[in-house]
Each structure stands twice: as structure tokens, then as C-alpha cells.
Amino acid sequence: MIAIISCSHYPDDERIYHKEIKSLSLNNLNIKYFTLSDSDMVLSDDRVQHINYKKSSYSITEYINLIQLFFKDTPPTIVHIHEPELLSLAVNTKKAFGSKIIYDVHEDYPSMVDTFSRWNSLIRFIRKKYWVFMEKYFLSYVDEIILASPFIINSGYTNQGFSPILLENFPLKKFVENIKQSKKKRHSIIYHGNLGSERGIVELVKAMKIVVGEIDNSFLSIYGSFRTKEYEKKVKEIIISLGLSDHIDLNEHIPHSEIWDELRKHEVGVIPFLDNPLTRLGMPTKLFEFMAAGCQLVVPKLTPYSKYKFKGAKKFKAGDINELAKAIIDAFDDIGQHNIQYNKEKVNTSYNWDNNSYKLINLYDRVLS
Numbered sequence: 001m002i003a004i005i006s007c008s009h010y011p012d013d014e015r016i017y018h019k020e021i022k023s024l025s026l027n028n029l030n031i032k033y034f035t036l037s038d039s040d041m042v043l044s045d046d047r048v049q050h051i052n053y054k055k056s057s058y059s060i061t062e063y064i065n066l067i068q069l070f071f072k073d074t075p076p077t078i079v080h081i082h083e084p085e086l087l088s089l090a091v092n093t094k095k096a097f098g099s100k101i102i103y104d105v106h107e108d109y110p111s112m113v114d115t116f117s118r119w120n121s122l123i124r125f126i127r128k129k130y131w132v133f134m135e136k137y138f139l140s141y142v143d144e145i146i147l148a149s150p151f152i153i154n155s156g157y158t159n160q161g162f163s164p165i166l167l168e169n170f171p172l173k174k175f176v177e178n179i180k181q182s183k184k185k186r187h188s189i190i191y192h193g194n195l196g197s198e199r200g201i202v203e204l205v206k207a208m209k210i211v212v213g214e215i216d217n218s219f220l221s222i223y224g225s226f227r228t229k230e231y232e233k234k235v236k237e238i239i240i241s242l243g244l245s246d247h248i249d250l251n252e253h254i255p256h257s258e259i260w261d262e263l264r265k266h267e268v269g270v271i272p273f274l275d276n277p278l279t280r281l282g283m284p285t286k287l288f289e290f291m292a293a294g295c296q297l298v299v300p301k302l303t304p305y306s307k308y309k310f311k312g313a314k315k316f317k318a319g320d321i322n323e324l325a326k327a328i329i330d331a332f333d334d335i336g337q338h339n340i341q342y343n344k345e346k347v348n349t350s351y352n353w354d355n356n357s358y359k360l361i362n363l364y365d366r367v368l369s
Contacts, residue, residue, distance in 0.1 A: 001030055001031075001032055001074055001075075001076050001077060002024065002029050002030065002031045002032070002076060002077060002078045002080065002364075003031075003032045003034065003067075003071070003076035003078065003079050003080065003093075003099075004016065004020070004021060004031055004032070004033050004034070004080045004082075005033075005034040005067065005079065005080070005081050005082065005086055005089070006034070006035050006036070006081075006082040006083060006086075007035075007036045007060050007063060007064075007082075007083050007085055007086060008036070008082075008083055008085075009035070009037075009082065010035075010037060010039060010041075010253070011033075011035045011037055011039050011041045011043055011050065011052060012039075012041055012043065012255050012256060012257075013256075014169070014172075014256045014285065015106070015148065015169050015285075016082055016104075017033070017043060018172060018256065018257070019169075019172060019353050019357070020080075020104075020167075020360060021033060021048060023353075023357045023360055023361065024360070024361075024364065025045070025047035025048055027361055027364075028047070029047065029364065030047055031047060031048045031049070032049050032051060032070075032074070032076070033048055033049065033050045033051065034051050034052075034053075034067055034070075035050070035051075035052045035053070036052075036053050036054075036055050036058065036060065036063045037052055037054075037055055038054055038055045038056050039052065041255075051070070053066060060085055064086070064088070064089045067089060068089065068092065068093070071093055071096070071097065075093075075096070075097035075099065076093065076097070076099050077099060077100065077368065078099060078100045078101075078102060078364070078367060078368070079093050079094070079099050079100070079101050079102070080102040080104060081101070081102070081103060081104065082104045082106060083106075084109050084131075084135065087103070087134075087135070087138040087142075088138070090103070090138075090141070090142070091138055091141045094141050095141075100143045100144075100367045100368075101141060101142045101143050101144075102142075102143065102144045102145075102146065102363070102367065103139075103142045103144070103145050103146070104145075104146045104148070105145060105146065105147050105148065105152065105157075105164075106148045107148075107149075107152075107278065107281075107282065108149075108151075108152045108277070108278070108281045108282075109131055109135070136160065139157070139160055139162075142162075143367055144162075144164075144165070144363055144366075144367055145157050145162045145164040145165075146164065146165055146166075146167050146360070146363070147164045147165070147166050147167070148167060148168065148169055148282075149166075149168070149281060149282050149283060149304070150166055150168070150283075150307065151280070151281040151282065151283075151303070151304055152281055165359045165360075165363055166359075167356060167359055167360060168283070168351075168356065169283075169284075169285040169288075170285070170288055170347070170351045170352045170353050170355075170356060171285065171288050171289055171292055171347060171351070171352055171353065172352065172353050172354065173348070173352045173353065173354040173355075175257070175260050175292070176292040176344075176347055176348055176352060177348075184264070184265055184266060184267045184294075185219065185265055185266060185267065186217070186267065187215050187217050187218040187219065187267065187332055188218075188219050188220075188221065188265065188266040188267050188268070189208075189211075189218065189219065189220045189221070189266060189267070189268045189269075189270055189298075189328060190220075190221045190222075190223070190262060190263060190266035190268070190269055190270070190295070191204065191220070191221075191222050191223070191224075191269075191270050191271070191272065191286075192222070192223035192224055192259050192262070192263075192286060193223075193224050193284065193286055194224055194225065194227060195222070195224045195225060195226040195227060195231070195232070195235070196226070196227035196228070196231060197227075197231055197274075198273070198274055198276050198278060198279065199272065199273055199274070200272035200273050200274045200300075200318070200319065200324075201222070201231075201235055201272065202234065202235060202238060203272055203274070203319060203321050203324060204220070204270065204272035204324065205220075205235060205238050205239055205242070205244065205248065206238065206242070206321045207272070207321045207322075207324040207325040207328065208220050208242075208244055208247060208248060208325075209242045209243075209244060209325075210321070210322065210325035211325050211328050211329055212244065212247050214325075214329050215329065215332060218247065218328075218332070219247055219248075219249070220247060220248045220249070220270075221249050221251065221262065221266060222248065222249065222250050222251060223251045223252075223253065223254060223259060223262065224251075224252075224253055225252065225253040235250075236250070259289070260289075260293065263289060263290065263292075263293035263295060264293050264294065266293075266295060267295065267296055267331075267332065267335060268295055268296045268297075268298055268328060268331045268332065269286065269287075269289075269290030269293070269295035269296070269297060269298070270298040270324075270328065271284060271286060271287060271290075271297075271298065271299045271300060272300070272324060273300050273302065273318060274300075274318050274319045275300070275302060275318035275319055279300070279302055279304075279318070280302055280303055280304070281304070282304060283304040283305070283307070283308070287299065287305070287308070287310075288347050288351045288352075291310055291343035291344060291346060291347050291351070292343075292344060292347040292348070294340045294343075294344055295340075296312060296313075296314070296331040296332075296334070296335050296336075296339075296340065297310060297312065297313035297314065297331070297343070298313070298314050298315075298316070298324070298327045298328055298331050299313050299314075299315055299316075300315070300316060300317070300318035301315050301316065301317055301318060302318055308351070309346060310342075310343045310346060311336075311338075311339035311342045311343060312334065312336050312339030312340070312342075312343070314327035314328070314330045314331045314334070315327065
């Protein structure tokens with residue numbers, strides 16, 4: 001039995017469920033999929049047993065304890081974890097049952113501490129040093145490492161004897177191929193994903209005030225869940241204070257398979273990220289989704305965006321509201337079909353999960369052999 005475990009992602013997470021679990025189940029592997037979420041989704045099928053614990057009812061510690069109780073009756077052959085908080089669970093399971101451990105690294109943890117923590121610089125320094133020490137201990141038990149970004153490929157794992165495989169968050173080809181072409185709403189913009197301060201949502205809202213001043217029928221659709229209630233309140237208050245209620249539509253998170261219908265209706269896809277340790281190391285999947293859906297691109301001038309080939313993108317200095325507004329306006333003025341077709345084809349031929357999933361299958365074959 002394969003145990004795939006997450007403590008922070010939606011059950012239908014694009015990477016974990018739609019890409020990795022689906023790829024593994026197609027190769028006849030039986031999977032127990034554990035999630036900690038208040039979602040009511042049930043994702044079980046012939047190969048996958050989905051076991052969800054309500055986040056509002058259980059802490060991460062309680063969640064880990066429940067999984068450990070489950071393993072006493074059904075020990076896993078492989079424990080595949082998606083967050084560093086689950087390393088202790090994986091190591092304890094290996095000690096008890098000899099299970100193999102696959103550690104799927106989505107983010108660079110020290111960068112997350114720098115980006116999200118409210119501690120002072122000394123506490124952050126101590127916290128990061130402690131984490132590096134603890135991770136080094138846990139890694140002595142890990143069998144394989146998967147990395148989601150090429151920008152954390154040299155984060156020290158190779159120095160500890162690992163040869164991590166890189167599995168980037170490219171879109172699934174089935175979604176790309178099934179995009180229904182439709183006439184895009186003129187002067188429409190879309191952002192989807194997590195809504196936190198590091199994502200530059202406030203800056204995007206303020207930039208929209210400038211955009212609307214130049215193009216009075218421009219409209220922004222936002223899809224996602226706010227990281228905190230405080231940030232949600234702040235964003236909504238700014239929208240009202242700037243008189244943008246008729247120009248910005250805030251929507252809850254929707255299943256990832258449904259976002260494609262929204263993407264295809266919008267002219268411009270925007271990534272308003274600020275410059276911080278986390279955004280310097282990660283490439284958001286939404287870039288490739290915008291490309292596949294035929295959206296004109298507006299992206300920040302950050303290192304990850306220089307690695308990939310795409311055309312026609314309007315770039316802005318991260319955090320600069322005036323530059324962001326100008327980039328959006330310029331994008332409306334330069335909807336080039338040649339560039340859009342180039343970007344679509346690039347995803348169809350190169351930047352898709354299907355061209356990379358073999359790495360995951362080969363890794364599992366190696367661990368199980």
C-alpha cells in the first residue's frame with residue numbers, strides 16, 4: 001500500500017491528486033490518500049482510498065496521530081509526504097514498519113520563514129538554523145526527494161547524497177487539449193491562486209484604479225482563498241475605498257478542473273507577486289495555464305521567469321503599482337495572436353505534465369524494486 005499524505009493542500013490539489021496520484025493509479029498502484037481539509041470532496045475510486053480529516057476538528061499533531069493509528073493495522077510500503085511538518089510521521093513509520101520515504105519538496109522552507117513569519121530577524125535566523133539541523137536528521141531516513149522547482153535544486157540535498165528528481169508543476173495535457181475556444185471578454189484580467197500579501201493582491205487592486213482610469217470597461221476576476229481573515233478584510237476595504245466594486249470580482253476557490261473555463265474567457269492573465277525569498281525560488285503553475293488558455297501575460301521581473309520560453313509578456317518591477325498598471329494597459333494594447341499561439345504550442349509540446357510524469361513512475365519503480 002502506498003500512503004500519500006498532505007496536511008495543507010486541498011484534496012483535489014492539481015499536483016498531488018490530478019498529476020501524481022492519477023499517474024500512479026494508472027500504473028496499477030493502490031493508494032491511501034490522507035488529507036487535512038474542511039472540504040467535503042470524496043476522491044476515492046478503484047485504486048485510491050481518500051481519507052480526509054476535518055481541519056476545523058483536528059490539529060496537525062492530532063492528524064498525525066490518527067494516521068499512525070491507521071498504519072498499525074495497514075502498514076504502508078511507501079510514505080510519500082508533501083510538507084516538512086510530516087517528516088516526523090514518515091520517519092516514525094519507517095522505524096516501525098520499514099516503509100520507504102519519498103519527500104516531495106514544494107517550497108524552500110527557510111524562504112517561507114523569511115516570507116511569512118512575523119518574528120524578528122534573530123528569531124527567524126534561529127528558527128531557520130534549527131530547521132536545517134532537524135531536516136538534516138530527518139533526511140538520513142529519507143529514500144528519495146522530489147523537487148517542484150529548479151530553483152531549489154541546489155538547496156543542499158545533493159550535498160547529503162541525494163539525486164533529487166525535478167517534477168515541475170506543468171499543466172495536464174488533457175486540460176490543455178480540452179480548452180474550448182471562446183470569445184474573450186474585452187479588457188478582462190484574471191488572477192487565480194492563493195491570496196496572501198506575498199502575492200501582491202493589494203498592489204494589484206491599487207493598480208486596477210489606474211487601469212480603470214485609462215480603460216473604463218476593464219475588469220478583474222480573482223479566484224482563490226485568502227491566507228488570513230485580516231488580509232481579506234484589508235483587500236475588500238481597499239476595493240470599496242477606491243470605488244472598484246464594479247470592476248473587481250472576488251470569487252472563492254473553485255476546483256482546479258473548473259478554472260480552465262474561466263481562463264479561456266479572459267484576455268490577460270496577471271501574476272502580481274512581490275519580490276520576496278519565496279517568489280524568487282518558485283515558478284507558479286498559473287503562468288503555463290495562462291499560456292495554454294491563450295491569455296496575454298503580465299509577469300514580474302523575477303529570476304524564475306527568465307528560465308522559460310514565452311513571448312509577448314509585459315513585465316513590471318515587482319511591487320511597483322504604476323509599472324504593474326502600465327503592464328496591464330500595454331497588454332491590452334498588444335494582444336498578439338502570433339505570440340499567443342507560440343505560447344500555447346510551447347505548453348502543448350514541452351511545458352506539460354505528460355512529458356514529465358515518467359520520472360515519477362521510474363522513481364516509484366526504483367523504490368519498490
